[in-house]
Amino acid sequence: MRKILFIEDEESLQKAMGDMLESKGYSALGAVEGESGLLAAKREMPDLILLDLILPKKNGFEVLEELKNDPSTKNIPVVVLTNLEGSAEVERALSLGATTYLVKANYKLDELLAKIETVLNHHS
Amino acid sequence: MSNAILLYMASWAQGLNLKKTCAEYQVGLWQCPQFLFLVMGIVIISAILVTYVVASRYEEPEIASLVVLILTAILFAIGNLIVRAFERVALASKSKSEFISIMSHQLRSPLSAVKWQLNFLLSRDERENADFGAVQKYLQTVYNQNERMISSVNDLLEVNRIEDNDLILRPINVSLAEVTRRVLEEYKNFASASNVEFELRAESDQPAFADEERARHVIEHLADNAIRYSPGGGRVLIEIKKTDGKILWQITDHGAGIPKRDQSRVFEKFFRSDHALRYQTEGSGIGLFIAKSIIKKSGGEIGFSSSLEKGSTFWFTLPTGR
Numbered sequence: 001m002r003k004i005l006f007i008e009d010e011e012s013l014q015k016a017m018g019d020m021l022e023s024k025g026y027s028a029l030g031a032v033e034g035e036s037g038l039l040a041a042k043r044e045m046p047d048l049i050l051l052d053l054i055l056p057k058k059n060g061f062e063v064l065e066e067l068k069n070d071p072s073t074k075n076i077p078v079v080v081l082t083n084l085e086g087s088a089e090v091e092r093a094l095s096l097g098a099t100t101y102l103v104k105a106n107y108k109l110d111e112l113l114a115k116i117e118t119v120l121n122h123h124s
Numbered sequence: 125m126s127n128a129i130l131l132y133m134a135s136w137a138q139g140l141n142l143k144k145t146c147a148e149y150q151v152g153l154w155q156c157p158q159f160l161f162l163v164m165g166i167v168i169i170s171a172i173l174v175t176y177v178v179a180s181r182y183e184e185p186e187i188a189s190l191v192v193l194i195l196t197a198i199l200f201a202i203g204n205l206i207v208r209a210f211e212r213v214a215l216a217s218k219s220k221s222e223f224i225s226i227m228s229h230q231l232r233s234p235l236s237a238v239k240w241q242l243n244f245l246l247s248r249d250e251r252e253n254a255d256f257g258a259v260q261k262y263l264q265t266v267y268n269q270n271e272r273m274i275s276s277v278n279d280l281l282e283v284n285r286i287e288d289n290d291l292i293l294r295p296i297n298v299s300l301a302e303v304t305r306r307v308l309e310e311y312k313n314f315a316s317a318s319n320v321e322f323e324l325r326a327e328s329d330q331p332a333f334a335d336e337e338r339a340r341h342v343i344e345h346l347a348d349n350a351i352r353y354s355p356g357g358g359r360v361l362i363e364i365k366k367t368d369g370k371i372l373w374q375i376t377d378h379g380a381g382i383p384k385r386d387q388s389r390v391f392e393k394f395f396r397s398d399h400a401l402r403y404q405t406e407g408s409g410i411g412l413f414i415a416k417s418i419i420k421k422s423g424g425e426i427g428f429s430s431s432l433e434k435g436s437t438f439w440f441t442l443p444t445g446r
Contacts, residue, residue, distance in 0.1 A: 009406075010233060012265045016240035020247070054401070083232040104236040109243045 002120060005029040005046040007037030007063060008081070009055050013104070017050070020109045034058025038066055041073050048120055051098075053082040053089065061092060068097040077123045079116065099123075157213065160206045167202060171195035223283070226394050230276045230408045234269035241266050276408065282341075283393065283410055286417040293335040293421055297445035300343075300364050300373050301326035303336065307343045308362075311351065319357025320350070328366040331445030338418045339442065345411040346375050346438050352407070353400065353436070354379035366444065370424065374439035382430040390428070391416045399432075415440070 004021055008014050009032045018028035029044055031037035035057040041049055049067070053060035060080065067073045077099040082089070085103045093101050099119055102112065146156035153159050174195065179188045241262050245253060253259055285291045301324070308315075308322050315322060332339065350360045358378045365372045382390060386397040396409040419426040419440045430436035 010237060012237040012269060013240055015265070016237070016244045016262075020240075020244050023248070023252075056401075059401070083229055083236060105232045105239065109240050110247060 001025065001027045002048070003027045003029060003044060003046040004048050004050065004116065005031065005037070005040055005044060006050040006081075007031045007034065007040075007055065007060070008050070008052040009033065010052075016109065017112075020113065024113060032056075034060065034063045038063055041067060041076065042070070045072070046076060048116060048123075049076055049078045050081045050116075051078050053080060053084055053093070061096060064093065064096045064098060075123075077119050079119060081112070154205070155209050155212060157206055157209045160202060160209055164199060164202045164206065167195065167199055171199070223280075223394065226408050227276065227280050231273055233406070234272045234276075237269045238266050241269075279408065279410055279414060282414050286414065291417065291421055293338060293418075295333050295335050295422065297331040298334050298336045298339055299329070299331050300339065300371055300442070301329070303340050304343055304362055304364065304373070307340060307347055310344075311347055314348075315351055315360075318351050318354065320354050320360055321357075322347075322360050322362060324362045324364075326364040328364060328371065330366050330371060332371040332442035333445045334422045334424075334442045335418075338422070342415040342418050342440065343373070345415045346440075349411065349438070350375050350377040350379070350436075353377065353381075367441070369444060370441040371444055372439060372441050374437055376435065376437040378435040381432040381434050381436055382428075383432050387428075387430060391426075 004026050006014055006017050006021075006028065008017070008030070011032065014030045014032065018030055021028040029040060029046060031040045034055040037049075037051070037055070038058065040046075051060050051063060055063065058066075060082065064078055064080070067076065067078060074097075078097065080093045080098045080101045081104055082101075083104050090101050100115070102115060107115070142153070142156065142159045142162065145158050146153055171192070175188060175192055178191050179185075182188065245259065245262055282291075304324055304326070308324065311322075347360075347362075354360065354377050360378075361376045363372075363374050363376075380399065382397060383399050386395075386399065389395045390397070391412050392409075393413040394409040396407060400407070416426050419442070422442055424440055424442040426438075426440040428436055428438040
């Protein structure tokens with residue numbers, strides 16, 4: 001079973017995504033802070049990480065940078081999932097090594113699942 | 125051709141309706157670029173005429189030079205006023221753009237949550253949705269997100285009223301202790317989920333003279349901040365005292381505190397300290413701006429003292445009841 005870690009401080013989003021992933025046969029893991037998200041990534045070694053940018057403790061950019069600097073986690077694809085869509089944020093996330101950058105409000109859950117599957121298939 | 129000239133002249137004449145144009149910018153006449161530009165034009169024409177008259181009547185060139193110098197200084201001052209007026213208009217426009225950007229982000233989060241929750245429920249068939257308890261949990265979250273959006277929009281409208289100088293208060297005798305008790309009841313679940321314990325010490329029963337709904341709004345903002353910026357929970361003390369003919373209300377937490385470098389900016393509209401973002405990602409940075417505007421307009425004062433990682437005390441005063 002493929003593991004997906006969702007680092008997101010909004011618990012209602014966490015739950016909807018987690019329930020949807022589990023209903024499609026994935027193992028859904030969640031973290032509501034940047035710091036605990038990093039620890040969960042290192043401990044669980046998920047197949048993919050969904051990462052919000054505005055996070056308490058450590059923000060999404062810091063988490064992304066640490067994930068990509070750590071040899072054990074640098075190959076895990078990271079999909080940035082946020083409601084920020086300024087070109088500066090998009091460029092920064094992609095230059096730090098995010099696989100793709102998606103805006104939450106623009107996607108339905110099933111459309112996000114299709115994107116996740118594409119990224120997973122590309123990295124498998 | 126003649127029609128085009130007439131149209132141009134009509135639009136020019138309309139442009140000369142300075143009172144209307146300046147009212148649209150929401151600035152006074154002496155801060156309105158169009159008006160100042162007209163004044164500068166009049167001064168330039170007068171300056172040329174005066175210089176001509178002075179130069180032709182007096183033989184001493186010093187007098188003509190002195191008049192030119194004085195008029196140049198006046199022109200320089202008016203030019204400076206025009207630049208400042210343009211800066212003001214540009215800043216107002218920048219502020220509105222920031223406002224729209226922050227508020228749309230504030231609304232996008234609950235809107236995404238509602239979208240995903242409903243999307244998940246709709247993606248399931250009748251059998252999967254038969255568990256009423258599970259469906260109700262989703263609906264409750266959707267309801268909460270809707271309340272959050274209503275609150276954000278209300279704050280947005282309040283900021284607009286403040287900026288348009290249209291905040292109308294209806295002051296009456298209000299018991300701050302009673303209002304605080306009602307706010308604490310409303311925040312009971314949020315406080316308990318955040319391990320925050322409130323203590324209310326009301327030393328005075330003297331009512332304040334204030335708009336009850338707005339006073340409640342200020343107390344809600346300050347109580348909400350005390351919970352949000354108390355990571356790991358702790359005790360929050362609210363005291364109400366009578367002091368110097370006013371009612372003093374103050375709230376002390378033992379939370380994150382505010383760094384010295386940010387302390388002068390906490391009442392600024394949209395300001396959110398980087399330090400605050402480490403603890404609390406939700407927020408638009410307008411709660412304290414609204415609180416300050418309400419308290420000032422009510423004839424009171426508002427302030428705070430804070431120590432990093434030790435906590436903050438926010439206080440306000442209101443006139444005593446009649």
